[in-house]
Amino acid sequence: xxxxxxxxxxxxxxxxxxxxxxxxxxxxxxxxxxxxxxxxxxxxxxxxxxxxxxxxxxxxxxxxxxxxxxxxxxxxxxxxxxxxxxxxxxxxxxxxxxxxxxxxxxxxxxxxxxxxxxxxxxxxxxxxxxxxxxxxxxxxxxxxxxxxxxxxxxx
Numbered sequence: 001x002x003x004x005x006x007x008x009x010x011x012x013x014x015x016x017x018x019x020x021x022x023x024x025x026x027x028x029x030x031x032x033x034x035x036x037x038x039x040x041x042x043x044x045x046x047x048x049x050x051x052x053x054x055x056x057x058x059x060x061x062x063x064x065x066x067x068x069x070x071x072x073x074x075x076x077x078x079x080x081x082x083x084x085x086x087x088x089x090x091x092x093x094x095x096x097x098x099x100x101x102x103x104x105x106x107x108x109x110x111x112x113x114x115x116x117x118x119x120x121x122x123x124x125x126x127x128x129x130x131x132x133x134x135x136x137x138x139x140x141x142x143x144x145x146x147x148x149x150x151x152x153x154x155x
Contacts, residue, residue: 018090021153025091028152031098033105034067036146045144052135064117064134070109078105095151102147109145 035049055063071078078101085097113135126132136142 021091022089022094024153025094025151026086028155029094029098030150030155031102031105032148032150033102033109034146035141036144045140049141049144052141060122062119064119066109066112066117066135069117070105070112074105074108091151095149098149098151099147102149106145106147110142113142113145 035046040046049067051059051061052064053067054065055061081097081101081104085094085101088094088097114133116132116134118134121129121132121134129137
């Protein structure tokens with residue numbers, strides 16, 4: 001969602017091993033936010049999320065971006081959180097800050113989903129669902145938004 005490039009400078013300290021461990025964790029670390037069942041691209045919830053995120057001309061589903069739009073809207077906040085993670089002095093604190101970024105981003109995406117992303121549902125959809133809320137029907141997609149934090153040395 002946010003790209004941050006960093007370099008950890010090696011300095012002579014009493015804890016050279018700790019700094020090396022931190023550097024290994026930082027280099028290539030990632031936080032992924034998405035649909036929990038994305039490992040199965042044929043799952044019903046992944047298909048539903050993809051059709052809504054990008055729209056589907058064939059099925060007359062308009063684009064209602066909830067992932068990309070959240071990333072764009074919250075990019076500065078995520079960059080600040082990533083920078084805070086990079087200021088940590090040990091691996092555990094760095095990973096804790098990345099985990100926090102993931103939790104916050106999941107919450108932001110979920111808030112976007114419940115915000116009734118335009119355009120409004122078609123009358124036929126409202127009749128079928130029994131509500132006007134966009135991107136919500138059973139709640140499965142909302143509950144499927146998860147994050148995964150991967151340290152550089154775990155890849």
